[in-house]
Amino acid sequence: MAGNNLKEVSAEYLLFEAKREEKFITGSEAVKEAILRANVDLAISYPITPQSESMHLVGDLYAEGYVKDYFRGENEFAVMSEVAGAAMAGVRVFTATCGPGTLRAFENFPMWAGSRLPIVMAFMTRGVNAPLTIQPDTIEMSFLLDTGMIMLHAENAQDLYDMILLAYDVAEQTSVHLPVGVFVDGFFVTHTRQKVKVIVEDVKLKSYDPSRSPMPTIDMETPPFRYMRDPFVMKSNFISYAAHASWQQEVIAAMYRSKKYLEKYLGSLIEQTNTDAEIQIVASGTAVSQARAAAKILKEEGIEVGIIKIKSIRPFPTEEIKDALKNAEKIVIPEFNRAGWLAKEVASTIKNNDRIVHGPRVYGGMTMPPEIIVEVIKKGTLIGV
Amino acid sequence: MKKEISIRMSGLGGQGVVTAAHILGQAAVLEKKNATVNPFFGAEKRLAPAESYVRISESEIYDVGEVVYPDIIMIYHPDVILKGKSYTMPFYSGIRKNGIIIANYTTEFSLDETDKEELKKSNVKLYFVPATKIALEVGNTELSTNIAMLGYLAGITDVVSLDSLKQSAYERFAGKTKFVASATTAALDESVKKQYAKIEQLISSNNAILEKAYKEAKSIIS
Amino acid sequence: MSESITKPNPYFKEYLPQEYKDIVEKEAFKKNKSFLDLGVVKELLEEHPLCAGCNLALSLKLILVALPNPEDTIIVGSTGCSSLALAQVGIHNIHSLFGNQNAVATGLKRALSIRFPDKVKDVVVMAGDGATADIGLDMTLHSWFRKEKITTIMFDNEIYANTGGQESGMTPCGRVVNMAPKGKKFSKINMPEIAKTSGCDYVAAVSVAKPKSVFSSVRKAILVAREIGPTYVQIFTPCPTNLKIKSSEAIIVAEEKVKQGEYPISEYISPQAEEYLKNLGELSQ
Incomplete structure (x- = not known):
């Protein structure tokens, strides 16, 4: 090989x-x-x-x-x-x-x-x-x-x-x-x-x-070979409920424990430019690139915007976002989907979330011309864009 | 050169717009510029509309996806204009002021009046070029239309040099790494290679086509 | 696995449950047991939560005693009555989702071949008729088309028993059950024939009422799957609860239906499998 x-x-x-x-x-x-x-x-x-x-x-x-x-x-x-x-x-x-x-x-x-x-x-x-x-x-x-x-x-x-x-x-x-x-x-x-x-x-x-797995590897080399005394599924009793609930909690806890390992490689779970700008764009994926192109156009016109790139959606950088947006006056969240899931995540994270403009959103496959983001930022709203 | 040049290539599936975009982007990279290249995002079918996009810049390029506002439009087949075989209609949609359009033609045709007027309003220069004719004359295959189009581009604009195009085309067809844009493109490449039997022959034919188209272009603009 | 893995640390021994100690001391992992050993050696199936008289439970006991190499066998199960019993088995077993058992087994078998290239690791799928022939049919078939070296065993109780007795593809035509209020309108799926056409090198349809044939078909299926190709065993396990018959009569039904020709019994061995089994001799009995 x-x-x-x-x-x-x-x-x-x-x-x-x-x-x-x-x-x-x-x-x-x-x-x-x-x-x-x-x-x-x-x-x-x-x-x-x-x-x-x-x-x-x-x-x-x-x-x-x-x-x-x-x-x-x-x-x-x-x-x-x-x-x-x-x-x-x-x-x-x-x-x-x-x-x-x-x-x-x-x-x-x-x-x-x-x-x-x-x-x-x-x-x-x-x-x-x-x-x-x-x-x-x-x-x-x-x-x-x-x-x-x-x-x-x-x-x-x-x-x-x-x-x-x-x-x-x-x-x-x-x-x-x-x-x-x-x-x-x-x-x-x-x-x-x-x-x-x-x-x-x-x-x-x-x-x-x-x-190194926290679960026994299924290879008949790793005891225990029978790790359930009773199948806890499908039983209606407190123990089975508690078993499922605590297991699920542990999965989520493990997900949050990944943060320190992610940070080792990614630095922070977010990346910021122009942290002091009153207008902040929050984005992930390609929308970040479009935001960067928009910021370039705006800078030529003398308008400063900050960009917050979210690298990890789960675990979500809750504290980092709270801190990064504490002084922002306007928050624009461009997304490539109809649901606006990132805007919802941010809105449920920060105080005074009426600062958020939930968009622009492009879906169906077209690119998001930076000019659209520029227009939304200039108007401060999606209305009329 | 303008800070960032965006190029839209419109043609029909099988004409090599994806390959041409790759050669052009790679040529820009050889000149130590930044470039991004992508095809139109659709299902690929022979003779169906096909588009690809190239962005070239001295600085970092962020914008991705299809080029909505091109500086240069290259049209590989008259059907794009005449039959609307295109994802962007009319063929010049979104063209920036003072833009350039290079269109391949096989037989004479004229644009309708509205189109002419629109192009005039934006001060767009439109060049009709016989790229397929040159490909057939010099390379003995219309599959090399895309190469001729690149020769014209280099002759008409200063986006990349003829030498960089030659080097890039060489790497594209003779390079060690298998080119990947799509499985369909890879299969077409094989058919191109077969026609020439030897890669060397393909390379020298490409170079001859590039040179011929470049020279023709220079005579058009002078 | 090495036998020493099952041996408890002497300092822990007194804290271990009796069943675990029995696994080690009463030869649960003994190779090449006979079905006559049932009740003498420690069984791999611990007290199961299935209904009294359940034919699936009985056939599971027969399968487990027939495993040629229990200490290196992995079971992949699926959702259904069988998943409740499989969790009680003393060898590694997986329940992941409903219907994906042959896909999980494919990945598992390939992974074990990468990790233990010089060792035999038998992968045995055990699932109900709904999991095998309805919701998971594509994955059952594709594992056979790909010639994955796994054994697929179907507990055919001809019904979705765990969810309260609904029609399955394996329900005989005309039977009135839940979700078939006017009787099932198409024939029972001929899985043994499909298995044969799809590339299985050993196919058997047997009744739980004939322990010896269950035992020998399972053993042959696992041995053939090691070297030759995919294998399929379908065990008739009529459900006393859903058929509303006495627990003590469940096995009689399993026998009678076969006698009356209502449940066809069959065996197919491909020429390569035949040759292979012949060379193995007694081991394959």
Whole structure:
């Protein structure tokens, strides 16, 4: 296996020290570059636009000997169950899907979290039917907010590359051991060729160690072999209720425990520019890039705006957002979805949330011209824009 | 060069607008500029409308997605104009003031009066160029129309140099890394390669097409 | 697994429940048991919460004693009556979702092949007729198409028993049950035939009333799945609660329906599987 020629290194070395070079590649190619270094045992694919490209390329890595096993599953629900089975048996896995595929697979995500599986998965977000759409849209993130999964939102291909790699280290911490979804806006990033700094040294992430799992690995090597005295499901008694409730609480607690590991790699869960500006734009994913382009236009016109990029949606940077927005007079939240889930999150976090302009929102796949954000900021409202 | 140039390429599926955008973006990167390249986000079908977008800048590029307000529009097939085979209608929609349109034609045709008026209002320069003709004459295949279009672009504008385009086209077809924009594009590449049997032949043909189109362009603008 | 893993730390021993001590001392993980050992060795199934007279429970006991290599066997279950009993089994087992058992087993088996390339790890799916032939049919079939080396066992009680007796694809035509108030309008799904067509190298349909045939088909299925390809065993386990029959008569129904030709019994062994089993000799009995 060609993968054997890569030296195993710690996540810290991989992300902070390994030699990098700039390449002009698409977001899908950035996924391949990340998986090349992630030492993945098993990757399972299923086609859906705009995700397919990434998993073709991961398939190439299997053919080249950098991923130990790979196949195309029969549908997204099955694929998410297949990676779950593999993760339970103690190997490192990868898969990706988007939009309708996410919804078809949905029942698996809370099961992953409840089973404490350190699965890393990429979501190349896309709109959901009806009417049929294959275009970029982040609506699926709205549905996934409370599955117990850690959710990172990449702004560009560089974020996507780095977040996939760091996700493995965070997911596999004993005190976390949860699935991590790395979200990236489909097409806007997956199909866009841009400069990405990728690792060029012959190194890969050290192997997954199943003995660090807080749950017994299902391999008949790890006792106990029977860990339930009674199936606590379906019993109507206080113990069964309490068992489920405390288990769920622990999943959420584990998700919040991931914060310190995320911060090691991401710095803060938010990134700020122009912190003193009275107008602040809060965004995640590609909307951040559009905000940056808008800020550039506004600056030329003498208007200062700050940008708060949220890198982690779960855990949500509640305290950071409260602090960053304490002096803001106007808060504009551009989003690529109809639901406005990020605006709702921020509104439930800060005081005086009538400062928030819930938009602009673009959905159905079109890009958000920076000019629209500029106009909303100048008017201070969505009305008439 | 203007601070940030946005280019929209409209054509039909199979004409190589995705490949052309990649070659152009890579050429800009070779010149140490920033560039982003993306195709129109749709299902790819041969002869269905196809678009791709290139942004080139001396500074950081943030804006992503389709180019809504292009500085330059490149039209690879007359059907884009005549039959509205395009995602953006009319073909010049969103063009910035003093913009440039480079349109491939095979047989003579004229624009209707409204279009002419609109273009005049924005002071847009429209160049009709016989890119397919050059591809057939020099490269013996209309599959190289996209290469000829790039030659015209370099000749008419100063977005990238002819040399960078040559180098980029070389890397695109002879480079070690398998190019990926879409599976369909990769399959077409194979068909292009087969026609020429040898990559070297393809490279020299590309270079000849680029040079010829570039020269023609220079004679148009002088 | 190494036998020493099950041996309790002597300092902890007195705190362990009796059932655990029995697992170690009374040869629960002994290889190649016979179904005649039932009741003599420590059974892998602890007191189960299923109905009195449940044929599924009986067939589960027979399956567990038939496992050729219990210490390296992993069970993947699904939602339904069986999930309540499987949680009581003393070997690693998974319940994840309803219907995804063959998908989970696929990932699990491939992962174990990566981690333990030189060791036999048997992956056995055990699920009801609803999970196998209705909600999870696509995943059942695709695991067979892909030739995943897993054994699929269906407890065929011809009904969704756990949710109160609704029609399943395996319910015989004409039977009046919940959600089929005028009787089921199409035939029982012919899963053994489908299994054969879909690439299974060993297929058997047996009745729980014939312990020896349950035992031997399960054993053959697991052995064939190790080396040759996917295998399928369908065990007729009529449900006394939903059929509203006495607990003590449940097994009689399982026997009578077969005798009257209402439940077809069959066995298919592919030529490669036949050859393989022949070479194994006694082990496969």
